[in-house]
Amino acid sequence: MSFAAPPTVDHGAARRPGPREGELARTLRAARERLAMRGGTGPRxxxxxxxxxxxxxxxxxxVLPLPVMATxxxxxxxxxxxxxxxWTLVALGCYLALVATARRFGAEQVAPEAVARWRGLFLTGHAMTGLCWAYLAALDLGPLHGREFGIFQFTVLFVxxxxxxxxxxxxxxxxxxxxxxxxxxxAIGIAGxxxxxxxxxxxxxxxxxxFFSLVSEILRRSALRGYVHQAxxxxxxxxxxxxKVISDxxxxxxxxxxxxxxxxxATMSHELRTPLNAIxxxxxxxxxxxxxxxxxDTYRSYVRDIHASGRHLLGLINEILDLSRIEAGRFSLNEEAIELVAVARECLGVVRIKAEAKGLTVRGDFEPALPALWADERAIRQVILNLLSNAVKFTPRGGTVVVSVGWTAGAGQYVSVRDDGPGIPESEIPVVLSAFGQGSVAMKSAEQGTGLGLPIVQALVKLHNGRFDLHSRLRxxxxxxxxxxxxxxxxxMPALDDPNWQEA
Known part of the structure; x- marks a missing residue:
């Protein structure tokens, strides 16, 4: 059976920035330019x-002509x-020129280099209107209308x-x-x-x-701070x-x-398993x-090695596929009521022969009369077998492996596999819990594994809403x-003929 090759994904190809990313880059650059001018007003x-x-x-x-006409x-x-x-015509002409300058400024696209020129034009326009008010300030009508004109002069200029x-x-x-x-x-009027x-x-x-010069400057700086905050x-x-774009x-x-x-x-599961089954x-x-x-006899030894190596490779492929299915969220649990103690006894029997051949003592410590657990029996069996295989693999000759099943303090159930082997340094525990991670003890061991057993256990327990803990101390x-x-x-559940049940 042949399979079509999956479409290739070019992960190394450079991705052209879209229009949204270009707009973001321009906005970011403009904002940084504005912030770079925080010490002064800057052209922008x-x-x-x-x-x-x-x-x-x-x-x-x-509104501007009203005080002029009133004056x-x-x-x-x-x-x-x-x-x-x-005087009214001259003053109105100055204000008209100032408003015309403002309208022209709003209609044009002002370049940064032209900002200083426009600022000078505005100041000149205000200075021209100031000449009209300076004329009013310079008037002195003498003693005949001095008191009344002084009040008029004061009121107009103040406003x-x-x-x-x-x-x-x-x-x-x-x-x-x-x-x-x-x-x-x-000031000259005061002196005389x-x-x-x-x-x-x-x-x-x-x-x-x-005073109003100071107030005007305070308001200007407040407006400037507003622009800085906006930037x-x-x-x-x-x-x-x-x-967000980078994250996406x-x-x-x-x-x-x-x-x-x-x-x-998915392809390798077929392409590798098929020849391996034949081997x-x-x-x-x-x-x-x-x-x-x-x-x-040499050929017989070679055949045994071929068979053992093939089984090892098939187990590795199965573990990789299991872990990939779990990580992809495609590992579905076939849940049913199982006896945790019964599954643990079964797994203990599977590894007992290998453990005894290595000179290890393997025993169980099971809580009696435990109720059933709602779980995937195949996944639970894989959890216990992986833990037992690790314990048997790394426990030296003459050691002891104990499997315990019982109640937790929170009325849940637990499975514990304890050995008296060399242990794991505390700093290496996160390493052995990661995919393909192996501690220093595993590196030195003649029975090196794939480094997938504990990550699979951890993932399967998590799929059951449980928790996996690993406690170890060196030696x-x-x-x-x-x-x-x-x-x-x-x-x-109570029996159906229980009178208490019937009353309930």
Whole structure:
């Protein structure tokens, strides 16, 4: 019988990154660039702050003319209509130019090298509006309207300074750039003034410019920290997404490798077992000399070696297939009610001849009247046989092997195989419990195994929801314990003619 070759899986081929991975890489790179500029604003953060500033100016485009027109109306009362209209037109023109700059900035794709130029344009626009307010700050109407105009001047400038600080705080040094000249004129007014009330209001205005400059800078730094935190979040999300992509790729490769392994083992189970059965069959026929004598003792010895080696190789193949089926989740338990003591006695009888030939004492220590266990008899027999075979294999001549079956403290059942052999160093216990793992004692032994016995035992016990423990000390022996939970112990049901049962 021939089998089609399984499809090959190229695990070494380089995998081209998909569009999602490329997008993640770009996001991660951009986030790292932003974090690298954490010490200052950097061109990228400056651009984002300018974007926010331009958006604020566009949103306030219909509000900015209101204080200008209100101021123009007030100036018409104190200065007359012509100077007031001229001042209003100039101030409105400056604010219109500033809003137009913001709209143009929002419409263009600003390159990083052009950020400084745009920042200079915005500061220039604010400075032009500041010239209009500096003109207002420089006005002095003398004693005739001095008190009333001072109150008007104080109110307008205070409101304009505060609104500028609130609207344009994302532009660094916007308040000093706009109102520095106004502060100079106010300070000159204090130096030449004689009215205490006017001096007090002027001093408050100068202090307000300094105060709102500080407030504007604090708000700008707060906005900058927000961008830094957003960059950190972007980096974290990108890192998580990248890790997920890598994890998915690793899982896919592992699944492909596991599929390839399963196909290989499925093929090998047939391709190896078929010739091995022929070798075992023919070597057994030759060893028994069914078709005539071999004629030489050397040939008889060779035939016995061939038969023994074939049985060893077949056992190794069976163990590998069992372990691969368990790992792949395709080992199904054929569960039924079994007597754990009976299975242990049976296994003890199987290994007794080999143990006695080696000069070992093998005995059982069984708890009487144990109830049945719900388990796979073949798997339990394999567990006990593997443990007994290991004990017999590594226990020196004259040693003792004890098999115990009984109750656990949690009302479950256990099987224990204890020997007084050379033991296993504590550091090597994880090694011998891994597939193909062998301790130093096994390496030196003339009866080396495959290193699959204990991993198979551990996996079969786990399939029964149990626990496998291995306790050993060097030169003091080893005890292997398979523990089965209470949920697998079958209760003894009362007889149907029991009056207590009938009442229940």
């Amino acid at each position: 953060f400056t651009r984002e702050l300018l974007v926010q500033h331009a958006a604020a100016l566009r949103a306030a485009a219909f 123009g109306f007030g100036l018409s009362v104190f200065l007359g209509p012509v100077p007031a209209v001229l 304009v300074v505060a609104s500028t600080a609130m609207i344009s705080f994302t532009l660094q040094a916007v308040v000093p750039a706009t109102f520095a000249l106004a502060a100079v004129f106010l 003034g004689t009215d205490p009330a006017h001096i007090a209001m002027t001093a408050i205005l100068i202090a307000a410019i300094a 950190e979040k972007d980096e974290l999300i990108a890192e998580l997404e990248t890790a 790729e690793a899982r896919r490769r592992a699944e492909d490798a596991n599929l390839a392994k399963s196909r290989f083992l 075992l069959g023919f070597s057994e026929v030759m060893e028994s000399e069914m078709l005539g004598p071999l004629g030489s 003091e022996g080893t005890e292997a314990i398979a523990i089965f939970p209470q949920s697998r112990v079958l209760e003894v």
